[in-house]
Amino acid sequence: MLGLEKKDATLLLVVIALALAAPILLNPFPTESAMAQFNAGYPDLMQKFAIYGIFAIGFNILFGLTGYLSFGHAAFLGVGSYSAVWMFKLLSMNVIPALVLAVLVSSLFALVIGYISLRRSGIYFSILTLAFAQMSFNLAYSVLTPITNGETGLQLSLDDPRILGISQTADGGIPLTSLFGLAMRDSVAVKLGGWSFEFSVGYYVCAILMLVCFYLAMRIFRSPFGLMLRAVKTNQTRLNYTGLNSRPYTLAAFVISGMYAGLAGGLLAAMDPLAGAERMQWTASGEVVLMTILGGAGTLFGPVLGAGFIKYFENIFSKINDSVLQNWFGFLPDGVENVVLWVVEHFVGPGWHLTLGLLFMLVVIFLPGGLMEGGQRIAGLLRGKRKSGGDGGGDDPEYHPGQTPHVAE
Amino acid sequence: MDAILLQTLNGLDKGSAYALIALGLTLIFGTLGVVNFAHGALFMVGAFCAVTVSRLLTLSYTVIDETRTDFLGNPMKVDMPYLKSWLGETVGGTIIDWSVPLAILFTIPVMLVLGYAMERGLIKHFYKRPHADQILVTFGLAIVLQELIKHYFGANPIPTPAPPMLTGSFDFGALVGMDPNQVIYPYWRLVYFLFSAAIIGAVFAFLQFTTFGMVVRAGMADRETVGLLGINIDRRFTIMFGIAAAVAGLAGTMYAPIISPNYHMGMDFLVLSFVVVVVGGMGSLPGAVLAGFLLGVLESFSSMNEIKNILPGIDQIIIYLVAIVILLTRPRGLMGRKGVMEE
Numbered sequence: 001m002l003g004l005e006k007k008d009a010t011l012l013l014v015v016i017a018l019a020l021a022a023p024i025l026l027n028p029f030p031t032e033s034a035m036a037q038f039n040a041g042y043p044d045l046m047q048k049f050a051i052y053g054i055f056a057i058g059f060n061i062l063f064g065l066t067g068y069l070s071f072g073h074a075a076f077l078g079v080g081s082y083s084a085v086w087m088f089k090l091l092s093m094n095v096i097p098a099l100v101l102a103v104l105v106s107s108l109f110a111l112v113i114g115y116i117s118l119r120r121s122g123i124y125f126s127i128l129t130l131a132f133a134q135m136s137f138n139l140a141y142s143v144l145t146p147i148t149n150g151e152t153g154l155q156l157s158l159d160d161p162r163i164l165g166i167s168q169t170a171d172g173g174i175p176l177t178s179l180f181g182l183a184m185r186d187s188v189a190v191k192l193g194g195w196s197f198e199f200s201v202g203y204y205v206c207a208i209l210m211l212v213c214f215y216l217a218m219r220i221f222r223s224p225f226g227l228m229l230r231a232v233k234t235n236q237t238r239l240n241y242t243g244l245n246s247r248p249y250t251l252a253a254f255v256i257s258g259m260y261a262g263l264a265g266g267l268l269a270a271m272d273p274l275a276g277a278e279r280m281q282w283t284a285s286g287e288v289v290l291m292t293i294l295g296g297a298g299t300l301f302g303p304v305l306g307a308g309f310i311k312y313f314e315n316i317f318s319k320i321n322d323s324v325l326q327n328w329f330g331f332l333p334d335g336v337e338n339v340v341l342w343v344v345e346h347f348v349g350p351g352w353h354l355t356l357g358l359l360f361m362l363v364v365i366f367l368p369g370g371l372m373e374g375g376q377r378i379a380g381l382l383r384g385k386r387k388s389g390g391d392g393g394g395d396d397p398e399y400h401p402g403q404t405p406h407v408a409e
Numbered sequence: 410m411d412a413i414l415l416q417t418l419n420g421l422d423k424g425s426a427y428a429l430i431a432l433g434l435t436l437i438f439g440t441l442g443v444v445n446f447a448h449g450a451l452f453m454v455g456a457f458c459a460v461t462v463s464r465l466l467t468l469s470y471t472v473i474d475e476t477r478t479d480f481l482g483n484p485m486k487v488d489m490p491y492l493k494s495w496l497g498e499t500v501g502g503t504i505i506d507w508s509v510p511l512a513i514l515f516t517i518p519v520m521l522v523l524g525y526a527m528e529r530g531l532i533k534h535f536y537k538r539p540h541a542d543q544i545l546v547t548f549g550l551a552i553v554l555q556e557l558i559k560h561y562f563g564a565n566p567i568p569t570p571a572p573p574m575l576t577g578s579f580d581f582g583a584l585v586g587m588d589p590n591q592v593i594y595p596y597w598r599l600v601y602f603l604f605s606a607a608i609i610g611a612v613f614a615f616l617q618f619t620t621f622g623m624v625v626r627a628g629m630a631d632r633e634t635v636g637l638l639g640i641n642i643d644r645r646f647t648i649m650f651g652i653a654a655a656v657a658g659l660a661g662t663m664y665a666p667i668i669s670p671n672y673h674m675g676m677d678f679l680v681l682s683f684v685v686v687v688v689g690g691m692g693s694l695p696g697a698v699l700a701g702f703l704l705g706v707l708e709s710f711s712s713m714n715e716i717k718n719i720l721p722g723i724d725q726i727i728i729y730l731v732a733i734v735i736l737l738t739r740p741r742g743l744m745g746r747k748g749v750m751e752e
Contacts, residue, residue, distance in 0.1 A: 069541050116733065123444055123540055124736055127687050131729035134680060143722030282680060286548065293545060351560055357552030364546040365534065 008218055011301065015214055019207045022046055023197050030194030037319060040312050043187060043200035049308045050206035051267045056291040056303030057210075057217045058260020062253050063289075064298035065226060067233035068118070071126045071285050072133030075113070076106040076258040078140065078280030080265025082147070085154045085275045092165035093175045095184065095205065095270040099263060106262020107255050114254035118247055121236065133285055140277035153276030177270050179205060184271055202271050209267065210304075213260060218300055220256070229253050261288075290356070294363055296370030305371055310356065317352040411582055411591040416709045418581065422598040422667065424705020425605035426452075429660035430682040431689060431697035432609060433653035439629045439692045440646045443532055444540050446547040449679025450554040451520065451654050455661025456670035457558055458516040460567050463508035466492055507572045509666055516662045517655050524654025528647045551675065559672040566669035571597040576666075597666050604663050608656060609698055615652075616694075625649055629692075684732040690745025700743055704728050 004012060018025065027041030040046070059073055080102035087098035117128040140148040148154055158168045162175075169175050176183040179201065187200035220226050228249045231239050239246050269275050278284070287310070295306025325344055329337050347355045367374050430452055437445045469488040477485040493501035504511065531550065535543045570576060575596040582592030616622035628635045628642040635642045661670075668674060685704055689696030710716065712724035723730075735742060 067541070069544070116737065120736060120740070123544070123691075124687060124740075126544070127683055128733060128736060130680060131684060131732050135726040135729045138725035139722055142725050283676075289545070289548075346557075346560060351556060353552060354556035354560070357549050357556060361531075361546055361549035361553065364542060364549060365531075368538075368542065 002215070004218065005222070008222065008300075012215060012218060015301065015304070016211055019050070019211055020204075022049070022207065023199050023203065027195060027197055031196050032194055037324075038316060040315070041197065043198060043203050045311065045315055046203045047200075047206045047267075047271050048311045050203065050210040051264050051271070052288070052291060052307035052311055053210050053304040054206075054213045054267070055261055055264035055288050056295065056307040057213050058257040058264070059288045060257075060292050060297060060299075060303040061217060061220060061229075061260070062257040063292055064303070065221070065229035065233060066250050066253050068121065068250060068254070069126050069289070070117075070129040070254075070257075071282060071289070072113070072129035072131075073257070073261050073288055074282065074284035075133040075136045075280050076110055076261035077265035077268070077284065078136065078275070078277065079109050080106045080262035081269040081275035081279055082140075082154055082265075083262075084266035084269035085156070085273055086147075088156055088162075088177060088269070088273050089160040090163065092162055093177050094165070095177055095179050095266075098177075098270060099209075099266040102262045102266025102269070103259050104262075106265065107259045110255045110258025110262075111251075114251050114258070118250050118254060130282060130285070133280060133282055137277055137280040137282070140280060148275075148277060150277070153274050155274045177273055206267055206271070209263065213263070214300075214304070221300060225249065225252070290360055292370075294360060294370055296372030299370070299372045302370050302372040309371065313355070314352060317348050317355060318350065320348040322349075411587055412713065412715075413710075414582070414585075414587075415592045415594075416713055417706055418592070418594050418598070420706030420709030421602045421702065422705075423708065424702035425602050426660050426664055426678065426701075427682055427685045427705050428698045428701025429605050429608060430657055430678055431685040431701045432612060432694060433657040433660075434682060434686050435689070435692060435694050435697040436612075436649055436653040436656075438686070439694070440625065440649045441528075441532065441536065443535060444543050444547070445532070446544050446679065447527070447551040447554065448547075448653075448657055449675035449677075449682065450551040451523070451657040451675070452661040452664075452678055453558065453670070453672065453675030454523065454554060455516050455520060455658030456569075456665045456674060457562060457661075458519055458658060459509050459512040459569050459662045459665040460562065460670055462512035462515045463505075463569055466490070466505050466508050466511070468492075470494075506574075509569060509571055509662065512662050512665075513659060516658045520655040520658030521651040523658075524651035525647060527654070528650040532650070551679070555672050555675065562670075562672065564672060566671040568669045569665040571600075571666035575600055601663050601667065605660065608659060612652070612656065613694070621645065621648075681728060684728055688732050688735045688742055690742030693742070693744040696742060696744030704731065707731060 002009070002012075023041045023046065025041070026046065027039045029035040029039050031039075040049075055073075055077060059070070062073075063069055083105040084095075084098035084102040087101045091097050113129065113132045117125055117132065120128060141150055156174050158172070158174060160167055166175055176185055178184060182201045184202035184205065185200070187198050187202075190197045190199070228244075228246075232246050232250055236246055265275075265279065268279070291306035291310050292303045293306070294309060295304065296302025322341075322345065325341055325348070326337075329340050329344075332340060345351065363370060369376075430448060433451070434445060434448050437443055437448070467490050469490045471486050472489045473484045474487045475484050477487075479485045490501060490505060492504055495501065496504070527550070531546065532543075535546060578593045578595045580589055580592070581594040583589040616626055624635065624640055624642070625645050628640075628646065632642055661675075681704075682701075685700045686697055688704065689698070689700030707727055708724065711720075711727040717724060739745075
């Protein structure tokens, strides 16, 4: 199917099914129940899953395949957002031209930055990309204020030209972003017993784009081009000795992943038409690194999983506050309860980043392959048990795959 | 002329901080071969050591001051630090005023222990892993340290003043025989510069003139041979990690009066310090110090109005720009050694 092997086709179908049914799957608890706070099936959050999924898939094409660790990918996200908002200001509120421009501009940026940064590898490459991203961030805050609107961030206003659209709606408001008349904010709520599912246009636009990106990434992974990128990761020196110039390949990978980031940035702006410089800060670059590693760098589905995982827990953990905790642990004796509360409150609410940091460290230390490797090990463990033991050596849960030498060495 | 002098002086204190952090980073890299992304967090922890000490010293109880009244006419409640009541107004007050310099005594052991624990508990397991993994795990550790500090000290910057004697400014221009009131320089920045120069000198002297330092230098050159000679080089490297952590911590402690400590100051400095290390040349201690001061001064020069008028925004990007140029034209940085971290 679609030029994929059977295994990949199955994975793609599963991902398509998951993405299309997400508004239902992510709302497993009835709206009135106490567990409703764990529901993730509302448009804002699901859009983030899809958008950061795209961002991470793109980052993975660079990091997962070539081993080049870029610490400046957020620059492309920010550039994408700015170009999309400008398109909304100047042309029309249709998202298509905005997304096209976002991808084009970010690919140009990636081409320039990649061309320079890829002259070096390893930690020097990381520092170079970081330097470029920080430069973009600082300039967006200061000198480029006419383009970026500095600290306030770029926003739509009532007197924007919007040549192909309208400057303001009949009742004097700013028009909404839309896809040929379908506003991104539009949604259909379906009530079913105690459950309520919300199907929003914005989410489905993001999800379909994410699926397209996922499919393209799959094709890249399985292509001769993808093999070449893996060869770069495994041993670039040897590759060069065979007479191949690896730089066009790495540059292509860099530009592709920059385009993915630009698309994600454009989508962020399409869902909520404003763009701020903080999207380009290096913490944002760090976030996508976290997502990719947490999910499993170099795997197809890992980055999406990591992005969803981080965004979900970011939302849920930061919502848990003292009263919720007291509800949960109220059954414990007072003394024990206080101790438990004291420990737990470090990790929830505003302390969510602490949880993230710890989790990330644990993953890097014990599961270099990320959540995907964890899943495989558990699956292997279960299969091993079913196999009546004896030859379980191959399924040893303590088995660590040998380190693939990174370019960074 | 006075403008040049003023900008040089202004660049020195920031340059000192860069140099100290970069020195620690290079020490860790040169000895253990580990890229430590948590080094900025150590700088931040050092700054919060100063905050902690100043809070400990001002632990107070409330007394009722009969001589003054509040707006309702009741006797006023005044916070009375224990120190003042035990040691008297002058002695106690002086100790409280000098809390930042006193914090040095607290910072050194704390940071040595923290560095030691970090190396034994975490970094040790990452010697053989790729640099990317080291970057990632220390990055995670930096987040953890940062969030712990945020949890206990809050997200807002905490002003931590220098001793009153050193808070003012003095006329540096007049001292060197120029027109008065042209080059005004705060005392504390001068203190910071001298302090960091002393620390840098001490680290170099320690490496150059002690037996311990000699063994460490030998280990940096050829770890295996030193090990074969029956020297426990790992233990010495661990101690060097502690020392590097202490250097970063001291840099942070003394920096507290210049920038009120906040939980993300470490990351802000880390990014720049890494640029400094790379510009100086991976693994070169003099290179790190030189590049630190150089970039600090350059940054301060580029923030002059005359230059900003020609090249707007240059002050924001000068460091990164220099780094890019150096990395592309001098692959080993300014003073990098051959064979260290080359691809």
